[in-house]
Amino acid sequence: MKQVKTLEDLQKIREEALRKVNIRSDRAGTRITVGMATCGIAAGARPVMMAILDELEKRNVSGVTVVETGCIGLCKFEPIVEVYVPGHEKVTYIKMDPDKARQVVVEHVINGHPIREWTLESAELE
Amino acid sequence: MLYRSHVMVCGGTGCTSSGSDNVATAFVNEIKKAGLDKEVAVIRTGCFGLCELGPVVVIYPEGVFYSKMKPEYVPEIVEEHLLKGRPVTKYLFGETVTEKEIKPLEETTFYKKQMRVALRNCGIIDPEDIEEAIAMGAYEALGKVLATMTPEEVINEMKKSGLRGRGGGGFPTGLKWEFAYKQKETPKYVVCNADEGDPGAFMDRSIMEGDPHSVLEGMAIAGYAIGANHGVIYVRAEYPLAVKRLQIAIKQAREYGLLGENIFGTDFSFDVEIRFGAGAFVCGEETALLNSVMGRRGEPRPRPPYPAVKGLWNKPTIINNVETFANVPVIISNGAEWFSSIGTEKSKGTKVFALTGKVNRTGLIEVPMGTTLREIIFDIGGGIPDGKRFKAVQIGGPSGGCIPEEHLDTMIDYDSLISLGAMMGSGGLVVMDEDTCMVNVAKFFLEFIVDESCGKCAPCRIGTKRMLEILDKITSGKGEPEDIERLEKLATTVKDTALCGLGQTAPNAVLSTLRYFRNEYEAHINQKKCPAGVCQALLSYSIVADKCRGCGLCARNCPVNAISGQLKQPHVINQEACIKCGTCFEKCPFDAIVKQ
Numbered sequence: 241m242k243q244v245k246t247l248e249d250l251q252k253i254r255e256e257a258l259r260k261v262n263i264r265s266d267r268a269g270t271r272i273t274v275g276m277a278t279c280g281i282a283a284g285a286r287p288v289m290m291a292i293l294d295e296l297e298k299r300n301v302s303g304v305t306v307v308e309t310g311c312i313g314l315c316k317f318e319p320i321v322e323v324y325v326p327g328h329e330k331v332t333y334i335k336m337d338p339d340k341a342r343q344v345v346v347e348h349v350i351n352g353h354p355i356r357e358w359t360l361e362s363a364e365l366e
Numbered sequence: 367m368l369y370r371s372h373v374m375v376c377g378g379t380g381c382t383s384s385g386s387d388n389v390a391t392a393f394v395n396e397i398k399k400a401g402l403d404k405e406v407a408v409i410r411t412g413c414f415g416l417c418e419l420g421p422v423v424v425i426y427p428e429g430v431f432y433s434k435m436k437p438e439y440v441p442e443i444v445e446e447h448l449l450k451g452r453p454v455t456k457y458l459f460g461e462t463v464t465e466k467e468i469k470p471l472e473e474t475t476f477y478k479k480q481m482r483v484a485l486r487n488c489g490i491i492d493p494e495d496i497e498e499a500i501a502m503g504a505y506e507a508l509g510k511v512l513a514t515m516t517p518e519e520v521i522n523e524m525k526k527s528g529l530r531g532r533g534g535g536g537f538p539t540g541l542k543w544e545f546a547y548k549q550k551e552t553p554k555y556v557v558c559n560a561d562e563g564d565p566g567a568f569m570d571r572s573i574m575e576g577d578p579h580s581v582l583e584g585m586a587i588a589g590y591a592i593g594a595n596h597g598v599i600y601v602r603a604e605y606p607l608a609v610k611r612l613q614i615a616i617k618q619a620r621e622y623g624l625l626g627e628n629i630f631g632t633d634f635s636f637d638v639e640i641r642f643g644a645g646a647f648v649c650g651e652e653t654a655l656l657n658s659v660m661g662r663r664g665e666p667r668p669r670p671p672y673p674a675v676k677g678l679w680n681k682p683t684i685i686n687n688v689e690t691f692a693n694v695p696v697i698i699s700n701g702a703e704w705f706s707s708i709g710t711e712k713s714k715g716t717k718v719f720a721l722t723g724k725v726n727r728t729g730l731i732e733v734p735m736g737t738t739l740r741e742i743i744f745d746i747g748g749g750i751p752d753g754k755r756f757k758a759v760q761i762g763g764p765s766g767g768c769i770p771e772e773h774l775d776t777m778i779d780y781d782s783l784i785s786l787g788a789m790m791g792s793g794g795l796v797v798m799d800e801d802t803c804m805v806n807v808a809k810f811f812l813e814f815i816v817d818e819s820c821g822k823c824a825p826c827r828i829g830t831k832r833m834l835e836i837l838d839k840i841t842s843g844k845g846e847p848e849d850i851e852r853l854e855k856l857a858t859t860v861k862d863t864a865l866c867g868l869g870q871t872a873p874n875a876v877l878s879t880l881r882y883f884r885n886e887y888e889a890h891i892n893q894k895k896c897p898a899g900v901c902q903a904l905l906s907y908s909i910v911a912d913k914c915r916g917c918g919l920c921a922r923n924c925p926v927n928a929i930s931g932q933l934k935q936p937h938v939i940n941q942e943a944c945i946k947c948g949t950c951f952e953k954c955p956f957d958a959i960v961k962q
Binding site (some may be wrong): 242243244245246247250253254256257258259260261263264276277281289290293296297305307308309310357 | 368369370372374405426427428429449450451452490491497500502503505506509510513621623624630631754783896
């Protein structure tokens with residue numbers, strides 16, 4: 241329960257609450273997709289997603305939507321996480337685990353540097 | 367844990383009565399069973415408006431719209447959609463599902479032409495959580511007003527916006543506030559008329575259930591403008607859900623310091639109390655309402671003096687409708703220019719309508735003023751069901767009038783409707799098709815009026831009753847040619863001499879049906895026939911000999927043994943014995959019985 245004494249108090253409550261209801265409005269922000277078909281779940285996609293959600297919350301990130309998706313066909317490379325930042329190319333991360341996922345959140349989503357070694361493109365180059 | 371998905375279950379009265387509570391419980395249980403309760407939140411919201419398709423559930427972030435939900439569907443949706451990310455298209459609102467993708471709700475025919483201003487948060491927030499309302503901007507306008515505007519500036523902004531009373535009177539809101547502002551007597555009062563007496567109207571109810579803070583904030587801003595510290599919401603007791611949501615909202619607003627003493631650290635204090643109506647339509651009339659609040663019998667009084675000068679406890683009072691207040695914060699936030707850019711020249715902004723009756727998509731809509739009736743009924747409402755023809759639309763409840771097909775392209779605004787013999791009223795729209803008897807409609811509304819007349823003035827107490835008696839005569843086949851003239855004379859007299867709006871508008875239903883459907887009255891009186899086939903006393907049932915197979919089903923079911931005939935021979939109905947109950951008509955498997 242927070243007493244609102246000034247307009248700034250109201251603003252603060254608004255910003256915090258916005259993070260919560262933001263997902264109900266425009267999806268113009270960053271989008272993280274986690275493959276959650278049978279192949280994904282079997283490979284361990286759920287802990288990956290929980291790690292992403294946890295890291296986003298810990299770092300107080302807003303404006304990011306986390307969605308699940310079905311099988312994109314590369315079952316061998318699950319768990320797969322795609323990060324789409326508007327204005328940039330979509331980056332597909334393969335063979336993710338909770339630790340790598342957290343690092344992606346920090347390095348790519350927050351700081352804007354995709355981690356190239358873990359992407360699909362790098363795997364294909366080998 | 368930040369929830370990654372929100373399941374919004376509509377908790378408006380409509381969906382709640384069709385079982386949305388069970389749907390919500392099913393979601394909570396299944397989500398817990400699937401171990402998703404830390405990631406997926408289930409939230410009860412206000413009315414989305416598409417009541418025809420309730421119970422309604424919208425799941426974010428995808429924004430997909432599940433319609434006609436049942437608890438049985440929930441396990442599959444939790445497993446497929448919430449766990450695996452694949453919306454279950456067979457339970458979605460059909461119109462949103464195309465070959466390639468799921469269309470957003472805003473692109474469906476029901477929502478495309480709407481503009482949700484008063485309903486901006488309904489269906490989007492949890493009305494029982496003040497922080498969600500704040501997230502969507504609640505109380506920012508109040509803050510702006512207290513910090514940067516004088517009462518005069520607030521009143522000027524309201525005048526500039528062109529907002530007119532949404533309860534039906536259409537009086538310019540800014541002007542009303544100015545009258546009260548100029549009075550010197552204190553204490554002053556801000557009253558919200560939440561009585562919503564029109565049968566079938568639920569605009570105000572949905573706003574109170576879905577976004578109660580918009581009303582509270584509007585009232586507080588009004589209080590600052592006129593110099594009042596005390597607000598009263600007069601809400602009808604038949605709205606238990608609205609009452610509950612309002613009570614929770616007031617409690618939370620007080621906890622957060624947004625109602626009470628020294629709001630935003632200024633010396634402006636404002637608090638709100640709730641008073642209950644007890645089911646009298648006349649208590650929606652402002653002076654009767656004030657009497658009711660003061661513990662007296664709900665009877666109107668002559669005006670002047672108007673409530674803005676002498677109102678509650680004889681002090682300056684402004685009374686505004688729920689929807690009017692809901693518009694106030696957004697006018698302050700977005701500016702009077704923005705608001706006045708919507709709508710027509712004399713009717714600015716949007717209006718919430720309850721679209722009901724013989725129309726495919728019944729529900730709650732909000733459109734800019736100036737939208738035509740045709741667009742509302744056929745584009746948004748999806749037209750008349752069962753391929754029937756449109757006949758008329760009643761606007762404004764018992765105080766309003768009917769608009770026939772030739773005027774469907776009228777742009778809706780306060781003045782255009784009055785010139786057609788109807789009125790905007792609070793926004794109830796009842797659509798009627800070819801099977802509706804307009805004389806019966808007039809009788810139905812007049813019955814309501816007679817029931818609700820408070821009895822204080824003779825024109826209403828006696829005049830409406832005499833009108834009803836004539837209508838009873840006409841619909842039971844005893845009408846005389848002079849009756850139409852008598853009706854018209856009574857109608858104009860009551861209209862000109864009744865004490866309050868209830869009596870003054872009571873004859874509208876009769877006058878407007880006489881204006882556009884006089885031929886139906888004449889048919890009832892002169893030919894003793896009801897063209898639409900509704901008035902029981904004027905119907906006769908007869909058996910078409912060619913179609914009758916002589917099965918005897920009708921005869922066996924006739925409660926007065928009026929049908930005779932031998933097996934496999936055409937049967938006959940004895941017209942004198944027939945009580946016109948219609949049982950034979952319903953039972954006949956060969957469509958051999960006609961009613962005309």
